[in-house]
Amino acid sequence: MRTSTGRQVLVAVYAVFALAAGARSLVQITTSFDEAPLAYVLSAAAAAVYLVAAVALRRTSARAHRVAVAACAFEACGVLVVGTLSLVRADMFPDQTVWSGYGIGYGFVPLVLPFLGLGWLRRHAANPP
Structure with a gap:
């Protein structure tokens, strides 16, 4: 089964x-967890969400489509909530997460990515074999 270029780019x-x-979170958790446990756990959670989204986006079943929508929606909420908290309650985040400052450390890609994913998913309904 052939996948579209847009899907391949999102998956990549x-x-x-x-x-x-x-x-990054694995290194931080194993070497300096006591310094910023919340930040490091949130980065690990973000990594897990990214992995789930990648796998779900790669597949074409209706179930995978629902999982991808849920992962992208969770990611969008995460980056908005953590991004806002990291600015208004900086004391909660002594070190950055992937979503801190709306993903500033990653060129704001974490802010844009879930919305690109949700937009792509909306335009391309699941096509089960």
């Missing part, structure tokens, strides 16, 4: 972010 970006956020 989500996979790269899953790897980047996962590796």
